[in-house]
Structures are given as C-alpha cells and as structure tokens.
Amino acid sequence: MTTPPTGPRVVDHAGAIFGLAVPVLAAAAGVAVTYVLEPRLPELIATPWSGSAPEALVSPTTSAWSLAAIVLIVGGGCGAIAALAQARLMMRRIMLLLGLTIVGGLLAAAVATTVRQLDATTVVDAPLHVGAIGLGLAVGAIVGLVGASLLRDHRVRTTATEAPAADLPRGAVELPITGQVGMSAGELAATGAALVAPAALVCWLADTWWPLGMYLPFVLLAMTILQFRLVVDAESIRVQNMGMSAIEYGTEEVLGAKVAQVRPFQDFGGWGFKSKGRGDQGVVTRTGPAVVITFACGDRLTVTTPRAEEIAGALNTLADQRLTRS
Template identity: 70%
Template sequence: MSTPTTGPRVVDPAGVVFGIVVPVLAAAAGVVATYFLAPRLPTQIATHWSGSSPDGFMTPTASAWSMAAMVLLVGGGCSAIAALAQARLMTRRMMLLIGSAVVGIIVAAEFAMIFGQVDLADAAGASMSADAVVLGLVVGTAVGLLGASALRDYRVRTPATEAPAADLPRGAVDLPVADEVGMTAGGLLATALVLAAPAALVCWLADAWWPLGVYLPVVLLAVSLLQFRLVVDADGIRVRNLGMSAIEYGTDEVLGARVDEIRPFQDFGGWGIKVKGRGNCGVVTRTGPAVVITFACGDRLTVTTARAEEIAGALNTLADRRLARS
C-alpha cells in the first residue's frame, strides 16, 4: 500500500488562534457585556460624540451588534491573514499587529461607552473616556506582538540545484555574520518627530492629551519597524525585527548573491521592508551597498549593509561547496 503524500501546510495554528479566535472572542465579549447590562442602560445609548457632547444614539443591542461587526470586519479581516501558512511571514505578522491593535481600540471604546452609561437616566449626558482607548491600543498591540512571535514560516522551500554564476563574488566562509541594518539614530529621531508632529498639533487644538497617547505607540512601532538585524549563518539568512524573524531563507536555497548600490526611495519607493513586484523584497534603510540574494524559488532579497561584499562572497562560496559535495 502506498503512503499518502501530504501537501504544504495551509493553516498556521497560531495564526488561527490570534488572527481568528481572539477577534471573535473580543467581538462576542462586547455583545455579552451589553446584553448583561441592558437592564441598567438607557433605552437609547450614546454611540457618537462631537467634542464632549453625544450626537449619535442607538439601542444597546443594535450598538452591540454593530460594534461586533466592526471588530470582525476591520480588525478580524486584517488579523485573519495570519492564519494563511503559505503567505509571507512578514506580511502575516504585520497584518496581525495592525488587526490586533484595531480590535483593542474598538473593544476598549465599546466597553468605555457601555460602562460609562450604566444607571444613566439620560444618554444625552454621557461622556466618553479617552484613557480606555489608549489602554485598548496598548493591550491590542501587546496581544498582536505575542501572536506575531508565535507565527511560523511554513512556505515550501526550493533547494538550489545550480552553482552561482562565475562572475559573482567569492570569499571566505566566515560565518555567522550579524549586522544591524537599520536607520541611523539621527534618521530615527527625525522620523519620530515628523510622525509625532500631527498628534502634537491635534493635542494643542483639542486641548487634551489623549491624541498623543493614541499616537505615540504608533510612532514607536513605526520607528521600530525601521530597525533590523541581519543574521547569516550556515543554516539560513534571517532578517529580524522586534525580536522576531521577519524574513527567513535557507542557505541551500541560494542561487546567487551580488553587491549593488541602492537608493531606498528611488529603487524601492521608501525605507524599511519594501516589496517591489512579486517575490522581490527589500530591507532598505540607507543609501549605499546592499547584498542582493536570488533564490531557487524565484524570490530576490535586497538588504542594505556595509558588509554586503563579505556576505555575498560567503554565500556564493558556500553554495559552490554544497553543490560540489552533492
């Protein structure tokens, strides 16, 4: 009897838990809380505010189901991509982070809205606590980071069967090589100030601190996404960010590596992790030399690093040795 073959994994279990189950439970929590507190809520609760005055009202049950739909469609819609095992790991992690933050904000706002109107005779006098929204963003982001760290790369790997081209650089295989490939401290500070400036303006116009509380975690996350660590060893090439591998390839997949001069904005349309066409990914944080690695599956990875020549030479030599032994 022949042994049945199994295809590539389609679903990442951690992605199902954090990308689907968690948003569903969060949406359900708001509905359950509303039904439980319905006898103590006004017939029409405030659901929208202009400044400090409510200007939108809805029945508690209609509000609960509307918020649940918003959680599932917006937050859950982003997070669910994390469950697709064959999608790019960095895309799944990023969408899970975004989706979890959105879920946290919506659910926190819903609970603040509900509990703020318990035993209130007239919803016209209801107020909304912005502190809860900030807390929801922080908790949602923390859950997203936890879930993102649990995701795994299940893509099908294609070993290279050809040697790198003869004109590509060769060098000593002195592995591992690790390099910080993020923006300079000055660049990060300038980016943070540019991103935080709109929030500071909103705080001044609104005479309130909460817009900054919502925006600062977003600024910190954006700045963190411009800091990377490139690790190349005998087993693989990994680009790490936020303590996790955003991009992973095995050294046995390397078809060739070369050195190029990269200008982030002109060549990739910006800084950070950029995708330029199918399978063409760049980790570009500064102008200058970059190692450009092509893989047997057709993908290409560009990483700006001062050690581009060393890395390219080591990878090509390693590929030569591997094929000579096979």
C-alpha cells in the same frame, strides 16, 4: 499503503486562532457586556465621538452590534492574512499585531463608554476614557505579539542545483555575520516626529487631544518595524524584527548574491520592509550598499548593510563548496 502527499500548508493554525478566533471572541465579549448591563443603561446611549458632541445616540444593543461588526472587519480582515500559511511571514506578523492592537483599543473604548453611562436617567456626556483605551491598546498589542511569535513560515523550500555565476563576488566564509540594519537613533527620532506632527496639528485644531493618545502606539509600532537585525550563518539567512525571524531562507536555497547601491525611495518607494512584486522583497533602511540575494525558488531579497560585500562573497563561496561536495 502509500501516504498521499499533503502539499504545502494553506492555513497557519496559530494565525487562524489569533487572527480569526480572537477577534470573534472580542466582538462577542463586547456584545455580552452590553446585554448584561442593558437593564442599567438609558434607552439611548452616546457612542464614542470626536470633539465635544456625540456622533450618535443609539440603543445599547445597536451600539454593541455595530462595535462587533467593526471588530470583525478590522480583526478578521487582518487575521485572514495572518492565517494564510503561504503569505509572507513579515506581512502576516505586522497585520496580526496591527489588527489585534486596534481590536483591543476599540473594545476598551466601547466598554468604558458604556460603563460610564450606567444608571443614567438621561443621555450622558461620556467622554472617551483615555486610560482605558491605552490599556486596551497595550493588551491588544501583547496578545498580538504572542500570536505573531507563534506564526511560522510554511513556504515550500527549493534547493539550488546551480553554482553562482562566475562574475559574482567570492570571499572567506567567516560566519556568522550579524548586524543591525535599521535606522540610527537620529533617523528614528526624525521619523517619529514626522509621523506625530500631522496628528498633533489635527488634535490642536479640533481642540481635543485624546486621538493623539490612540495614535502614538501605532507610531511606536511603525518605528519598531523599521528596526531589523540581519543574521547570516552556515544554515540560513535571517532578518529579525521584534526579536523574531521575519524573513528566513536556507543557505542551500541561494542561487547567487551580489552587491548593489540602493536608494530606498527611488528603488523601493520608501524605508523598511518593502516589496517590488511577487517574490521581490527588500529590507531597505538607508541609502548605500546592499546585498541582493537570489534564490532557487525565484525570490530575491535585498538588504541594505555596510557588510554587503562580505555577505555576498561568503554566500557565493558557501554555495560553491556545497555543490562541490555533492
């Protein structure tokens, strides 16, 4: 009996568990805590607010179900992308980490605010508990990192059957070639300051600083996402981020590699992991030389690195050798 082909995987199981099941559990936990504590809560409670006045006074159950809806929209929206097996691995990991970090912060803020109003006979001015929110963000980020590390690239690989064009560079195949392709320490500091400054100004004008504490983790996440490590060996080309392979292609997929001068903003619209269209992605963190690798499936990967000439030459020569042997 012949087993029918299964075809490309549609759902990443780890993405479905962490991106969909975890937000559902978080939303359910928030509702459950409120129902358990409801006998000790006033008829109306204050929900999280900005500044010094409550945004709304609602019943505890209404607040709980509203929170559940927000958690499901944020976590489920990001998680749906993480669960799509054929979507870009880098994007799936970023969305999962971002979504679960927000979910952790929201759940912690709601629970802390509700607990502060226990046994109150009247509406209580319950300011947000910054420490609890920070802990929630940290726990959400940790769970997100665990989930992100379990995501896998399930795309269908296509082996190149043609040699690289004759006008592309060739060189010695001295692999592996590794190196950091992210921003320098000074560039990261400047980027962090540019991201924090607007939020700090808004907090100063509103005379409240707790939103900045919630914003800073996402600044750190953005700066982390701008740090990459490129690894090229005889088996694969990998771009690593946060200790995980965010982009990976086999060397047998290489159709050709060239060197180009890249300007992140003009050519890709910014720094970091960028996409110019379906299958055309780049890891661009500085102006200068970049290796541009074309694959048999039609994808193209651009990585800014001072070793672009060396990498392009090695990959083209390796492709020539593989086709000669076959």
